[in-house]
Amino acid sequence: MTTKREDSLRDAVRERYAAAAVAVQQCGCDTNVNAGEGFGSSLYESQADDLPQGALCASLGCGNPTMLVTLEEGQVVLDLGSGGGIDVLLSARRVGPTGKAYGLDMTPEMLELARRNQTEAGATNVEFLLGTIEDIPLGDETVDVVISNCVINLSSDKDQVLREAFRVLRPGGQFAVSDVILRRPLPEVLRDVVGLWTGCVAGALLETEYEAKLAAAGFGDIEIQPTVIHDRATIQRWAESIAVPPGVDADEALEQIDGAIANAFIRARK
Numbered sequence: 001m002t003t004k005r006e007d008s009l010r011d012a013v014r015e016r017y018a019a020a021a022v023a024v025q026q027c028g029c030d031t032n033v034n035a036g037e038g039f040g041s042s043l044y045e046s047q048a049d050d051l052p053q054g055a056l057c058a059s060l061g062c063g064n065p066t067m068l069v070t071l072e073e074g075q076v077v078l079d080l081g082s083g084g085g086i087d088v089l090l091s092a093r094r095v096g097p098t099g100k101a102y103g104l105d106m107t108p109e110m111l112e113l114a115r116r117n118q119t120e121a122g123a124t125n126v127e128f129l130l131g132t133i134e135d136i137p138l139g140d141e142t143v144d145v146v147i148s149n150c151v152i153n154l155s156s157d158k159d160q161v162l163r164e165a166f167r168v169l170r171p172g173g174q175f176a177v178s179d180v181i182l183r184r185p186l187p188e189v190l191r192d193v194v195g196l197w198t199g200c201v202a203g204a205l206l207e208t209e210y211e212a213k214l215a216a217a218g219f220g221d222i223e224i225q226p227t228v229i230h231d232r233a234t235i236q237r238w239a240e241s242i243a244v245p246p247g248v249d250a251d252e253a254l255e256q257i258d259g260a261i262a263n264a265f266i267r268a269r270k
Contacts, residue, residue, distance in 0.1 A: 063178025063227065065147040066090045068265050074098040075144040078168060080133040080161070080177075081105055081151025085114030085126075091147065092126045102143075103128040104136060134160045141170045148177040150263075153204045162217035166270055175219060175268040180204040181226065184260050189248055210266065219268035227265060232258035 066087055071077065071094040079088045082103025092101040105111050105128065114128045131137045133148075134157050146165045155161050165175055182204045205213070207224050214222050232254050 063149060063263055063265060065149050065176055065178045065265075066094070068176035068178070068267060069145055069147070069174050071095050071099075071145060076142065077101045077145045077147060078136070078138065078143045079103045080136075080146065080148035080165065081154070082114060082128065083110050083149075083151075085117045085128065087147055087149055088114070088126055088128070089117065089121050089123055091145075092123045095125065097125055100125050100127065102126075102138065104131055104133060106130070106132045134164060136164045136168050138168050140167055141173075143168045143173060144170055145174045145176060148179065150179060152177060153180045155203070158205065159213055159216065162213055162219070166217045166219060169270040171270055173270045175214070175266075175270070177266050179210075179264055179266055181210060181224065181262055181264045181266075182206045182260055183226070183229065183262055186260060187253070187256050189253075204261065207264070214266075214268050219270060221267070221269040223265075223267045225265045225267075226262040228263040229259060230261045230263075 064087075065079075071091060073096040075095045076099060077088075077091040077095060079091065079102065082088050082105045085103055088101045088103035092099070095101060101123075103114055103126070105114065108130065111128050111130055118126050118128065129137055133151065133155060146169055152158060152161055169175065183206075185206065207226075210224060211222050
């Protein structure tokens, strides 16, 4: 059972990404949903050919998880927090007609956009599911690869997310995600700032915490590789708002965050 705080944070995340999906559907790429250095559609430039524009424009990730793992014909892939569907569509190409790519998202507006992109791409080995990453609507040991793109940090129960990812993976299955990590602890006063949480900052784990949680869920062969370290200017562009609590100086808060946030590739195996 979730707490009031967890429900509030989940609602804030859902609202932000619903607004992003609507913006893409109404305005196309004339929107700022994926602004920020090291984030968004720019990370897919080498794979952009023949992808629906709506999938590119709605890419809000912090990496490209489809580049982290060698997908094979016939495999089943699950994308946690699939958004507009870009990583699902790329995975579907690689696993071929005998494989399948699932996308799981809790935001109906994003699912509507993803299914529209699926139709435009003509992808028949794709299925988008409504649900949360803490309660994956798939059976045990049904997936070969779990991917995710800057979503797990948004969950207020990451242990449950990782347990669920482990549950649905087949023995030997791969966990390959792009996510945001902390290089040092954030000041406690900034942890519950909703604008930072929905902007993938305050919910991020320390690298050592991420490793420990993966191990506790049962994973082995854990590897975390920081890729981009964000300075103050990037963080300010990235977070949708810096609504700091009363009595906290916004400039001082940004100074404390400077260099504490990094994009990372995270790999593990069941």
